[in-house]
Amino acid sequence: MCGPHVPDFSSASIANMSIPTALTPPRRVLMGPGPSDVDDAVLAAMARPTLGHLDPRFLEVMDEIGSMLRSVFRTENQLTMPMSGTGSAGMETCMVNLLEPGDRVLVGVNGVFGTRMAEVARRCGAEVTEVKGEWGRAFEAEALRAGAEHDRYDLVAVVHAETSTGVLQPIPAVRELADELGALLLIDCVTSLAGHAVEIDGWGVDAAYSGTQKCLSCPPGLAPVTFSERAVEKMKARKTPVQSWYLDLSLIQGYWGEERSYHHTAPINMLYGLHEALRLVLEEGLEARFDRHRRHSKMLCEGLEALGLAARVPEAERLAPLTTIAIPDGVDDAAVRGHLLEHFGLEIGGGLGPMKGNTWRVGLMGAGSTERNVKLCLAALDDAMGRG
Numbered sequence: 001m002c003g004p005h006v007p008d009f010s011s012a013s014i015a016n017m018s019i020p021t022a023l024t025p026p027r028r029v030l031m032g033p034g035p036s037d038v039d040d041a042v043l044a045a046m047a048r049p050t051l052g053h054l055d056p057r058f059l060e061v062m063d064e065i066g067s068m069l070r071s072v073f074r075t076e077n078q079l080t081m082p083m084s085g086t087g088s089a090g091m092e093t094c095m096v097n098l099l100e101p102g103d104r105v106l107v108g109v110n111g112v113f114g115t116r117m118a119e120v121a122r123r124c125g126a127e128v129t130e131v132k133g134e135w136g137r138a139f140e141a142e143a144l145r146a147g148a149e150h151d152r153y154d155l156v157a158v159v160h161a162e163t164s165t166g167v168l169q170p171i172p173a174v175r176e177l178a179d180e181l182g183a184l185l186l187i188d189c190v191t192s193l194a195g196h197a198v199e200i201d202g203w204g205v206d207a208a209y210s211g212t213q214k215c216l217s218c219p220p221g222l223a224p225v226t227f228s229e230r231a232v233e234k235m236k237a238r239k240t241p242v243q244s245w246y247l248d249l250s251l252i253q254g255y256w257g258e259e260r261s262y263h264h265t266a267p268i269n270m271l272y273g274l275h276e277a278l279r280l281v282l283e284e285g286l287e288a289r290f291d292r293h294r295r296h297s298k299m300l301c302e303g304l305e306a307l308g309l310a311a312r313v314p315e316a317e318r319l320a321p322l323t324t325i326a327i328p329d330g331v332d333d334a335a336v337r338g339h340l341l342e343h344f345g346l347e348i349g350g351g352l353g354p355m356k357g358n359t360w361r362v363g364l365m366g367a368g369s370t371e372r373n374v375k376l377c378l379a380a381l382d383d384a385m386g387r388g
């Protein structure tokens with residue numbers, strides 16, 4: 001028999017099913033590429049009573065989230081809000097709303113998320129030019145320019161913080177290139193938002209998306225997005241409807257804007273969590289938060305060096321919230337990560353794509369960017385390799 005396995009849904013089987021016990025997940029230290037550790041205050045906010053999605057008190061919560069998001073994105077963009085869905089839903093929101101079939105898109109691809117951006121743009125029917133770069137290095141604007149196949153593009157898209165490789169992409173030079181090409185500029189700041197400076201207005205970014213589970217230290221489930229006036233103009237001038245009903249901003253604005261009309265039920269308690277997470281970010285202060293991320297990343301890299309381990313990315317291009325480490329020859333990737341989880345309750349990430357099996361990814365994101373976590377990780381790696 002080689003057919004698909006069909007579960008037994010007979011009433012006898014259902015009657016005999018034992019009900020699982022209530023969940024008590026272990027408390028881990030999440031130092032992978034996300035999700036990152038969530039502050040208890042955020043978890044507590046999420047446990048507060050669910051309101052109706054049109055309740056006047058909830059509408060205030062939405063307004064507060066909107067204005068806090070503008071502060072964190074450093075923008076005055078009116079169209080700034082969290083989409084229901086993870087970071088990839090934010091990516092898809094930007095692409096499906098900004099692109100129409102036949103539009104030209106230039107994407108910098110030097111990691112998993114650039115690859116994903118190119119794929120999503122293609123699925124929108126865009127003509128995509130992928131400029132391939134070395135994994136583990138940032139793009140020089142010259143290299144992106146040299147990869148352009150046309151004089152004019154509708155959109156240039158790059159990943160600001162490439163979580164698969166640990167690289168920070170400088171944006172101002174990419175903005176200049178987008179201007180030369182007559183294009184809007186889209187950036188992925190899933191891992192940079194609230195961990196590195198993100199200057200949406202200062203850099204002239206037209207569209208950006210993020211996710212809640214990296215440096216915002218909220219559980220996964222929401223994707224903050226923001227759009228410039230120029231991006232809004234492009235959406236208004238569309239000749240074709242947005243291919244996705246769920247992610248169509250012209251419809252969603254009916255709920256997040258003045259009208260407050262129903263589109264889909266907002267994930268109320270997730271939004272409570274984001275509200276609290278944003279409050280904590282602003283209470284700490286953006287500059288202080290970026291400093292904290294820088295300081296602990298430096299501490300981690302120095303400690304790694306002392307253990308004979310090397311960061312994969314040159315210091316000037318390195319992300320603060322995520323460090324990629326070259327796994328030494330002869331060290332078993334899975335065994336070390338298994339040891340960390342079993343003996344220290346500590347999760348770090350493995351590599352993706354060409355970095356699978358030869359790279360660890362250590363996140364120091366948001367609430368998880370602490371001296372204590374740096375020291376725990378170093379001690380745990382030392383212990384694991386001492387036995388390896």
Ligand SMILES: *Cc1c(COP(=O)(O)O)cnc(C)c1O
Nearest residue numbers: 086087088113161163190191211
């Ligand atoms: C995590 C991540 C995403 C995808 O977010 P999901 O929440 O996994 O959908 C996109 N881009 C970057 C740079 C990321 O780190």
